[in-house]
Amino acid sequence: MTTLTLAARDSATMTRRSLRHVMRYPVTLVVSVVVPVMLLLLFTGVFGSLRSSLGAVSHSAYLAYVVPGIIVMTAAYGSSVTAQSINRDSTEGIIARFRTMAISPASVLNGHVISALARTLLSVALVIGVSIGLGFRPTADAGRWLAVAGVTALLVLALTWLAVPFGLAAKTAEGLSGFVLIVQLLPFISSAFVPPDQMSGSVRWFAAHQPFTPVIDTLRGLLTGTADGGTALVAVAWCIGIALAGYLWARVLFRRDLSR
Amino acid sequence: MTSAITVTGLRKSFGSKVVLDGIDLEVGAGTTFSLLGPNGAGKTTTVQIMSTLVRADGGEVRVAGHDVARNPAAVRAAIGVTGQFSAVDNLLTGEENLLLMADLHHLSRARGRRRAAGLLEKFDLADAARKTVTTYSGGMRRRLDLAMTLVGDPRIIFLDEPTTGLDPRSRRMMWQTIRDLVADGVTIFLTTQQLDEADALADHIALLDHGKVVAAGTPEELKRGIPGAHVRLRFAAVAGLDAAERALGGAFRHEDTLTLEVPSDGGATAVRALLNRLGDTADAVDEVSVHTPDLDDVFFALTGHPAAKAADEEMENVR
Numbered sequence: 001m002t003t004l005t006l007a008a009r010d011s012a013t014m015t016r017r018s019l020r021h022v023m024r025y026p027v028t029l030v031v032s033v034v035v036p037v038m039l040l041l042l043f044t045g046v047f048g049s050l051r052s053s054l055g056a057v058s059h060s061a062y063l064a065y066v067v068p069g070i071i072v073m074t075a076a077y078g079s080s081v082t083a084q085s086i087n088r089d090s091t092e093g094i095i096a097r098f099r100t101m102a103i104s105p106a107s108v109l110n111g112h113v114i115s116a117l118a119r120t121l122l123s124v125a126l127v128i129g130v131s132i133g134l135g136f137r138p139t140a141d142a143g144r145w146l147a148v149a150g151v152t153a154l155l156v157l158a159l160t161w162l163a164v165p166f167g168l169a170a171k172t173a174e175g176l177s178g179f180v181l182i183v184q185l186l187p188f189i190s191s192a193f194v195p196p197d198q199m200s201g202s203v204r205w206f207a208a209h210q211p212f213t214p215v216i217d218t219l220r221g222l223l224t225g226t227a228d229g230g231t232a233l234v235a236v237a238w239c240i241g242i243a244l245a246g247y248l249w250a251r252v253l254f255r256r257d258l259s260r
Numbered sequence: 261m262t263s264a265i266t267v268t269g270l271r272k273s274f275g276s277k278v279v280l281d282g283i284d285l286e287v288g289a290g291t292t293f294s295l296l297g298p299n300g301a302g303k304t305t306t307v308q309i310m311s312t313l314v315r316a317d318g319g320e321v322r323v324a325g326h327d328v329a330r331n332p333a334a335v336r337a338a339i340g341v342t343g344q345f346s347a348v349d350n351l352l353t354g355e356e357n358l359l360l361m362a363d364l365h366h367l368s369r370a371r372g373r374r375r376a377a378g379l380l381e382k383f384d385l386a387d388a389a390r391k392t393v394t395t396y397s398g399g400m401r402r403r404l405d406l407a408m409t410l411v412g413d414p415r416i417i418f419l420d421e422p423t424t425g426l427d428p429r430s431r432r433m434m435w436q437t438i439r440d441l442v443a444d445g446v447t448i449f450l451t452t453q454q455l456d457e458a459d460a461l462a463d464h465i466a467l468l469d470h471g472k473v474v475a476a477g478t479p480e481e482l483k484r485g486i487p488g489a490h491v492r493l494r495f496a497a498v499a500g501l502d503a504a505e506r507a508l509g510g511a512f513r514h515e516d517t518l519t520l521e522v523p524s525d526g527g528a529t530a531v532r533a534l535l536n537r538l539g540d541t542a543d544a545v546d547e548v549s550v551h552t553p554d555l556d557d558v559f560f561a562l563t564g565h566p567a568a569k570a571a572d573e574e575m576e577n578v579r
């Protein structure tokens with residue numbers, strides 16, 4: 001068997017293993033949909049009502065504004081689940097077992113990443129479904145929906161590869177709280193809920209330049225028809241950069257001696 | 261005799277702490293070799309290096325004829341590892357764990373299923389096959405761990421403290437399994453903190469202390485230098501102690517604890533004979549206990565100092 005077919009076969013086995021975990025504990029999947037939906041309800045119900053009472057924006061317009069941010073938050077939540085599951089493998093020692101076996105070393109992490117991609121994209125699809133149920137009316141045609149799927153998949157891939165090294169590096173589940181906090185809080189200081197130009201000072205600068213903002217703007221453009229080519233390129237560049245950095249860091253951590 | 265494992269001048273440090281300070285080992289194919297030592301002696305690190313998980317700083321390690329540093333893939337194809345640091349997938353069932361191993365060893369679906377079913381039967385896990393591992397007892401989990409190692413039919417198996425924390429019955433079962441494997445021609449490399457375990461299973465023993473092999477040989481060779489078992493008699497008063505000492509002769513007297521130590525193999529016959537010799541004085545004995553040599557005795561006899569303390573172990577765990 002060639003190296004490549006070996007890698008593909010072992011990666012498929014590892015992916016099946018991870019997906020089996022998801023199916024065994026479906027509550028994880030449910031929570032990863034319920035949390036973003038709660039946020040959606042919170043923001044449209046509380047914050048959106050405030051803004052519409054000030055005459056700034058109508059309720060349905062604000063819902064349309066917020067959904068792309070909620071999609072990104074769903075992806076961010078999914079990556080924290082991924083980090084936890086990799087951390088469990090690493091601290092419980094099954095990764096050590098895999099590393100003493102004659103298998104493709106890359107398959108261990110590949111399996112996690114592929115199943116995380118499937119799981120998180122499913123959560124995103126469910127969240128979009130609920131949004132539509134709540135009155136969200138995207139104007140995208142089939143081509144744009146495809147682009148939405150592509151951008152979302154790229155974002156999930158980036159956040160997942162970022163989650164992998166954090167999961168490997170943390171010695172306990174508590175050690176992950178920093179990563180979880182960052183990926184789950186960062187979207188709040190982006191264009192997710194308020195346009196950055198309505199923010200003040202350094203917060204505005206940060207919100208305008210942080211990676212989540214171009215991704216959210218791109219999704220918003222694709223879903224509700226205000227596509228901006230420049231933003232899309234920035235979004236793609238950020239995602240590829242984050243994915244690559246996470247991948248390289250994960251590779252270093254995975255190959256390093258187990259000294260614990 | 262061909263060698264399954266040869267280790268020469270193996271060195272490893274973690275930061276400034278020297279864990280392995282130039283050790284040499286030779287394990288014959290089809291034999292059981294036991295690395296005996298207290299916590300923190302470097303046993304687990306040795307196994308991690310031999311099983312390609314950790315790189316050595318110096319020395320040469322050959323497993324199944326392959327250098328672990330230069331050809332780890334060939335080593336991995338020949339070995340199986342079960343131990344403190346390896347593990348099972350707690351979220352899957354016992355059967356799913358075994359099928360996962362079968363898939364990773366590229367067995368066909370039918371062969372994998374047969375292999376899993378056979379191992380579940382052999383390790384007394386058939387009834388729990390469809391339950392997730394989180395519901396397993398410590399003994400069941402350890403058996404599953406070893407069963408997973410056997411899916412790939414390894415010729416060399418590393419067992420890192422396989423019976424630590426097991427109840428006596430599970431421990432006996434594990435011992436029997438190890439003997440069966442050796443009977444099938446498998447080479448076993450076993451680490452343990454228990455002298456009786458190394459004595460019961462190993463053809464050769466090496467005693468590891470602070471990263472050095474301080475003694476090596478067959479169990480008989482090592483035990484020759486160790487004080488034998490003794491019976492300890494504790495008294496309530498000095499009068500009883502005096503009387504018993506006169507009655508027995510050749511006993512070792514501890515004034516401060518009011519005890520007598522009498523050399524004996526500790527068996528029932530010997531203890532009965534001893535009590536008979538005491539006669540009426542036996543009534544003055546508060547407590548009779550049998551003391552068999554343990555790792556501490558071996559260490560004291562062979563190294564002149566007690567085994568490393570738990571503090572060292574914690575040092576290693578912190579790393």
